[in-house]
Structures are given as C-alpha cells and as structure tokens.
Amino acid sequence: MNELERMELKISKFLRIGVIISGAIITLGWAMSFRADYDPFENLKTYHQISLIDSFQIQFMLENWGRLIVYFGLMILISLPVLRVLLSVVLFVKQKEKKMALIGAIVLLGLILSFSLGNSGH
Amino acid sequence: MISLVLLPISIVAGFLGSLLGLGGGIVIVPVLTLVFGVDIRYAIAASLISIIATSSGAAAGFLKDHLTNIRVALLLEIGTVFGAMSGFLLSSYLKANWLFLFFGGFLLFSAIMMFRQKHDSRAEKNHPWADNLKLDSKFPEKGEWIHYKVANVPFGLASMYIAGIFSALLGIGSGIFKMLSMDGAMKLPMKVSSATSNFMIGVTATASAGAYFIRGDIKPDIAAPVALGIIAGSYIGAKVMPKIDALAIRKFFIVVMTVVAIQMIIKGMRE
Numbered sequence: 001m002n003e004l005e006r007m008e009l010k011i012s013k014f015l016r017i018g019v020i021i022s023g024a025i026i027t028l029g030w031a032m033s034f035r036a037d038y039d040p041f042e043n044l045k046t047y048h049q050i051s052l053i054d055s056f057q058i059q060f061m062l063e064n065w066g067r068l069i070v071y072f073g074l075m076i077l078i079s080l081p082v083l084r085v086l087l088s089v090v091l092f093v094k095q096k097e098k099k100m101a102l103i104g105a106i107v108l109l110g111l112i113l114s115f116s117l118g119n120s121g122h
Numbered sequence: 123m124i125s126l127v128l129l130p131i132s133i134v135a136g137f138l139g140s141l142l143g144l145g146g147g148i149v150i151v152p153v154l155t156l157v158f159g160v161d162i163r164y165a166i167a168a169s170l171i172s173i174i175a176t177s178s179g180a181a182a183g184f185l186k187d188h189l190t191n192i193r194v195a196l197l198l199e200i201g202t203v204f205g206a207m208s209g210f211l212l213s214s215y216l217k218a219n220w221l222f223l224f225f226g227g228f229l230l231f232s233a234i235m236m237f238r239q240k241h242d243s244r245a246e247k248n249h250p251w252a253d254n255l256k257l258d259s260k261f262p263e264k265g266e267w268i269h270y271k272v273a274n275v276p277f278g279l280a281s282m283y284i285a286g287i288f289s290a291l292l293g294i295g296s297g298i299f300k301m302l303s304m305d306g307a308m309k310l311p312m313k314v315s316s317a318t319s320n321f322m323i324g325v326t327a328t329a330s331a332g333a334y335f336i337r338g339d340i341k342p343d344i345a346a347p348v349a350l351g352i353i354a355g356s357y358i359g360a361k362v363m364p365k366i367d368a369l370a371i372r373k374f375f376i377v378v379m380t381v382v383a384i385q386m387i388i389k390g391m392r393e
Contacts, residue, residue, distance in 0.1 A: 005185065008192050012182035019179040023353060030346035040125045040343035047161040047218070051338045070342035074171060077349070078335055080178045081328040088196060099255055103197055107325065110203035114329040117210055118336030 004091065011087045018080045025073030033066025051119075082111050125343055132351020136176070139352070140359025141371055144232060145295040145323075146172050146352035151225060152382045156389065160344065162221045163213070166293030167339040170331035172352035173295045177324030179353065180360070189317035191310070193257050194272060198304075198318075199325050201279045202296070205286020206329035213291050222390030225292050229383035233376045235298055245273035245309035261314050270311050278308040290330030295323040 050058070052071075059067045089104035131153055132146070139146035147169035154165035184190045213221070248258050252272035260267045285299035297319050304315035334340055 004192060005188070008190075009182060009185045012185050015178045016182050019175050019353070023175070023350060026346050027350060029342070030350070033342065034125070038125070040341075041158045041160055044160045044164050044341060044344065047163050049338060052336050055338050067342045070346050074335065074340060074342070074345060074349075077171060077174055077178075078328055078332050081174060081324040082332075084178075084181075085196075085199070085325060088192070100193060100196065103200060103255075107196060107199045107203055110200065110207065111325070111329055111332065114203060114207040114210065115332040115336060117207060118333035 004095065007091050008088070011084055011091075015080050015084055018076065018083075022073045022076040022080070025076065026070050029066045029069030029071075029073060031066070032069060033064055082108070085111065125347060128344060128347035129351045132172070132348045133355040133358070134351075135348075136172070136352035136355020136357075137359040138355075138371075138375065140176075140356040141363060141366075142236075142375055145297060146176065146356060147292075147294045148229065148232065148379075150348055150352065151293055152229075152386060154344065154348075155222070156382070156385055162218050162225070163339055164341055164344060166213075166221070166291075167331070167334040168341070168345040168348045169293035170289075170327045170334065171340060171345050171349045173289075173293075173327040174324050174331060175349050175353045176356045177295070177320060177322075177327065179357075181321050181324070184317040184320055187262075187317065189261055189313050190321045191257070191259050191314055191318045192321075193255060193259075194304075194308075194310070195318050195322045197255065197257070197275070198278060198282045198300075199322055201282030202286035202289065202300075202322060202326035203329045205283040205288075206290040206326055207286075207333075208283075209287035209290025210330045210333045212287065216291075217393075219390045219393040221291065222386050222393065224288075226383045226386035226390060228288065228292055228294065229379050229386065232298055233379040233383065235302075236372055236376050242305070242312050243309055244311070245271040247271055247273075249273050249275045251275040259314075261311060263311075263313075268311070270314065271309070273309045274307045278303050281307065286326055286329070289323075289326050290333075295327065297323060 085104055085108050089101050089108060092101035092104055132150060135149035136146040139149050151165045151169050154160040155162050248271045252258055252275055257272040258270060260269045281303035285296040288299060289296040300319035301315050304310045304318060305312050
C-alpha cells in the first residue's frame with residue numbers, strides 16, 4: 001500500500017466513525033420526536049416547499065428538539081463526503097501533486113456550488 | 123405507530139439492495155411512493171441520505187482490498203458532481219409524473235442490465251490523460267498483482283455527468299451507469315470499477331442531497347428511519363452475501379422490478 005492509499009484508508013476509517021456518530025445522533029433525535037398517534041405520511045403526500053431555515057424555526061418554536069437533533073445528525077452525514085474530498089485535496093497538495101489537487105479543488109467547488117443551489121429558490 | 127413500520131421496511135430495502143448490487147434507493151423510493159403515497163420528491167431526497175451513509179461506511183473496506191482507484195474516482199467525481207447539480211436544477215422544473223416515468227424506465231433498464239454477461243476487457247494502452255494523471259494502477263487477483271491501464275477518459279468523464287444527473291433526479295447511486303462507463307468504456311477491471319464506483323457514490327449523492335437538504339426537502343420523519351434501516355440492512359446484506367444463493371434472488375427480483383417499473387410508469391401517466 002502506497003502513502004496515498006494509507007492516508008485515504010485513514011480518512012475512510014474516520015468517515016466510518018462519522019457515519020456511526022451521525023447514525024447515533026439521528027437515532028436519538030428520531031426516538032425523542034417519536035409520537036405514537038402521529039402519522040408522518042399524512043403531511044408528506046403533497047409537496048410543500050419549506051426551506052431548511054424555516055423548518056428549523058418552526059421546530060424551534062414547537063420545541064421539537066428531537067427533530068432538530070435529527071437535522072443535526074443529517075447535517076453531519078451530508079458533510080462527511082465533503083470532508084473526504086477536502087482531505088484528499090490536502091493530501092495531494094502535501095504530496096506536491098498539483099494536477100490532482102486541482103481536480104479535487106474543482107470537485108470541492110462543485111459541491112459548494114451545488115449546495116448553494118438549494119438556497120437559490122430553485 | 124406507522125412511522126415505525128418504515129424501519130423494518132428500510133432494513134429489507136438495504137438488505138435486498140446490497141444483495142442485488144443496486145443499492146437501497148431503488149427499493150425504498152417505490153415503497154414510499156406506491157405503498158405509503160409519499161410525494162416522490164421527499165422519497166428521492168430521503169433515499170439520497172441513505173446512499174451517503176452506505177457509501178461512506180463501506181469505503182474503508184474496499185480500500186483495504188486494494189481495489190479502489192482513488193485517482194480515477196476523484197477525476198470522475200468532477201463529472202458526477204456537476205451532473206448532480208444539473209439533475210437538481212432539472213428536478214425543480216420537472217413535474218412529479220415525469221419523475222415516476224423516469225424512475226420506471228430506470229427500473230426496467232436495471233432489470234435488463236442484470237442479464238448482462240460480465241466479462242473483463244483490458245486496455246492495451248493508456249489514454250493520454252491517464253498517462254498525464256498517472257491513473258493506471260494494479261490490483262490483487264489470485265495472489266498476484268495485476269497491472270491495468272485506463273482508456274477513453276473523456277468519454278468516462280462525460281458519461282459520469284449523465285450518471286450524476288440521474289442520481290440527483292431519481293435518488294439513486296447510479297452505480298449501474300458508473301460501472302458501464304468504467305468497465306465498459308474506460309476498460310477498468312470489473313472488481314476495480316465496482317469498488318471505485320462505490321467509493322464515488324457518496325460524493326455524488328452528497329452534491330444533490332446537500333441542495334435538497336437546504337431547500338428543505340429532506341424530512342426527518344422519513345429520512346431518519348430510511349437512513350438507519352438501509353445502513354443496517356446493507357450491512358447485513360454484505361455479511362450474508364457469500365453464504366446464500368444470490369443468483370436465485372436476483373432472478374426473482376428481475377420479475378419484481380419489472381412489475382414495479384410498470385406500476386411506476388402507469389402512475390406517471392395517470393398523474
């Protein structure tokens with residue numbers, strides 16, 4: 001195993017721990033927000049666009065901490081692959097592989113641009 | 123109580139997805155929409171979350187087996203990430219019935235692809251980009267290291283863009299498209315293309331999942347049980363896969379997938 005593979009393996013092990021942590025947080029939040037008399041599918045049969053920020057505020061006002069915790073767990077999960085790409089860029093920069101570092105930076109930029117689309121009213 | 127039902131269903135979806143080599147999304151999106159009547163956009167967004175979890179959790183295993191080509195993965199992620207961005211934009215303009223039609227079509231395509239004869243074909247020489255970026259590598263097979271070269275890189279990159287669009291649009295890992303491009307066009311060995319595809323799927327799914335999340339389409343009430351169930355199910359699937367006759371299950375599911383595909387298409391035409 002070369003240096004690059006060794007470092008990527010470390011990153012991947014770290015990501016696996018991240019998946020376990022976010023899974024635990026999501027489980028906790030889901031258990032806290034669980035109500036036996038509530039049918040979640042009823043509200044999800046038709047599509048309403050409510051942004052993440054608005055959803056946060058609504059859950060905060062309703063003091064539904066469980067759902068806020070689930071959101072936090074989901075946020076960690078979504079950020080894991082972003083972190084992997086970022087760490088790969090750092091790795092290639094350290095190894096003085098300029099072209100691969102640039103490729104990683106383009107992927108990272110793509111991810112940031114894609115996230116920003118969610119906020120742009122599309 | 124009804125949301126509790128989603129947990130065992132998602133475990134089964136993850137289990138089957140991993141046995142069939144297709145991922146849990148292809149099972150859970152039809153279940154959420156056809157059985158529970160959830161809007162397809164929420165189902166797709168929840169499915170993407172489970173893809174990130176399974177891919178990020180499995181990457182270390184594939185790396186340990188020396189099958190993942192990290193350099194190829196990073197390069198092709200340019201295609202999938204920008205494709206996912208286009209898919210997300212496209213989904214904002216498409217009506218839900220088109221998503222059902224596309225999903226049904228994709229299911230049919232996946233069912234047909236399961237008949238595909240798998241054979242390895244090797245590239246004689248590197249594409250100039252592969253030389254430039256040192257993309258060729260080696261992998262272990264039957265106790266020895268086998269060197270391989272990488273062909274047709276621009277075509278691979280372009281088809282990854284298409285894979286990214288479908289991933290964002292339908293909430294799937296697009297593993298089938300990635301495999302077709304990597305072992306079909308770029309002539310990577312089958313095992314390498316499978317591991318590299320799995321490695322990339324998390325980044326592809328994150329590109330659109332992040333956008334759906336910020337837009338507010340990822341709903342905790344379904345995303346939580348779906349993600350947890352699919353993580354558990356695919357873990358069990360990967361453990362039992364070597365011990366059971368996956369071929370019989372695959373044959374059975376080709377029939378099920380065809381039936382579900384037709385139902386999705388009918389729903390798409392009616393809405």
